[in-house]
Amino acid sequence: MTEVHKGWIAGFWRRIFAFVIDCWVLGLIGFFIGLIFDDVFVQLGGWGRLVGFIIGLLYFGVLNSAIGGGQTAGKRLLKVRVVNSSGQTISLGESLLRYSVFAVPFLLNRAQFSIEFLDSFFLYLMSLIVFGGILSILYLYLFNRVTRQSLHDLALGTYVVNANVPAQEPGKIWKGHLVIVGLLCTAAIVVPVYTSSLVKEEPFIEMFTVQSTVAALPDIRHVEVSSGTSFINAKGGKSSSVAFVSVKVALSVNRIDDEDLAREIALIVLNEYPDALSKKAIRVVMVYGYDIGIWGASSSHYYDFDPLVLEGELSFQD
Known part of the structure; x- marks a missing residue:
């Protein structure tokens, strides 16, 4: 396995703390707009989570792109940024897609669907996106110690790096991680086969x-x-x-x-x-x-x- 690149690739805790700061920023935004539009959000029900997704998409999408220098507020404070394999900041479109790959599984995780949904093909697709996506993201965050890329980084070929360190060769992810991600996604598809038959039985x-x-x-x-x-x-x-x-x-x-x-x-x-x-x-x-x-x-x-x-x-x- 390739050695960990400690110089350029941002460490786990630095990246996590940056994300926590960004969550606080988004939470403050949500708090203030909630004071104004609380009745509207109540009527939106489960669709209200789309409001937070769109705000997050604009926040992370714009700031993590070349427009924001690859740095959200949290990344700027922790001195890390999002770049591609060449060390260059990414385009707005790439940044928006990167955030979507990360956020959509969490968005759908608490979505409110009708009972009929549980007996349709979409249940399998939803299970793949939600459970396969979330488990893959968490697994890669914890165990991909070489490139520190999670699912959304792998999808777009991006890295979170230390901003004040010159670009280096990022190394290659261990192929075993990709096999495990594939197994997690396969398991996410198989689980509804059991649950969909179970819900048709008493009680x-x-x-x-x-x-x-x-x-x-x-x-x-x-x-x-x-x-x-x-x-x-x-x-x-x-x-x-x-x-x-x-x-x-x-x-x-x-x-x-x-x-x-x-x-x-x-x-x-x-x-x-x-x-x-x-x-x-x-x-x-x-x-x-x-x-x-x-x-x-x-x-x-x-x-x-x-x-x-x-x-x-x-x-x-x-």
């Missing part, structure tokens, strides 16, 4: 029915349904497990204190998901807020309902 199919029914209620923007177990420490140091069903809803109107809406959602769970009766609680979490990727703000309220008590109320009403 997942019933949980998706709950999700669809709740999503049809007024002022509900997004719904997540899950079932799990939590452990509670009791007196005497003993712990006990508590099984629950959780429904997390994102609201387009601030109704997090609306207990009647929470109860209506819990009753839907009881009707559409028979296994809920075997659980200790039905938890409804109502959230109002926004997430634009570079900044987010939200408030929430949760309600716990006893399934047996709810069933008794229904029987009494009948």
Whole structure:
């Protein structure tokens, strides 16, 4: 394996600290525009993350290109810059594409898709981009010690280098890293083969029915349904497990204190998901807020309902 080029190629921590500074800059931008456009961002829902992506694209795209001398604010403070193999700054188009390769997997990682999406070809493509992309980026950041290129650098042939050091021969990446990246991407494609068949079986199919029914209620923007177990420490140091069903809803109107809406959602769970009766609680979490990727703000309220008590109320009403 080629020796590490310590002089020209920027080190891991210098590069990470530069990125952290840039994230602070973007966070401040997101905070201030959130004060002005918070209602708009709430209505955008999951699409709000595109706002942060576009701001990041302009910030990193312009400053990491020849226009900004290959240096964002963080890179300028840490004295590193983005260059090509010849040591020259890259064009604006190359810089925009470089950032896109890096940011798109993280953008899509928390995207909100419909249930039908889980049973389509696009699930495999999305898994490749998100999980294959993120795992490859992180792996190369950590283990490619020769050229310190991550996925977006390899795609564009760029390097992050120490700005005050003359250009050197950057060396070549170990081919084993490329094999591992290929295996990570292959695994990302294979995983949906298992998950797509799993969601068609009980209890997942019933949980998706709950999700669809709740999503049809007024002022509900997004719904997540899950079932799990939590452990509670009791007196005497003993712990006990508590099984629950959780429904997390994102609201387009601030109704997090609306207990009647929470109860209506819990009753839907009881009707559409028979296994809920075997659980200790039905938890409804109502959230109002926004997430634009570079900044987010939200408030929430949760309600716990006893399934047996709810069933008794229904029987009494009948």
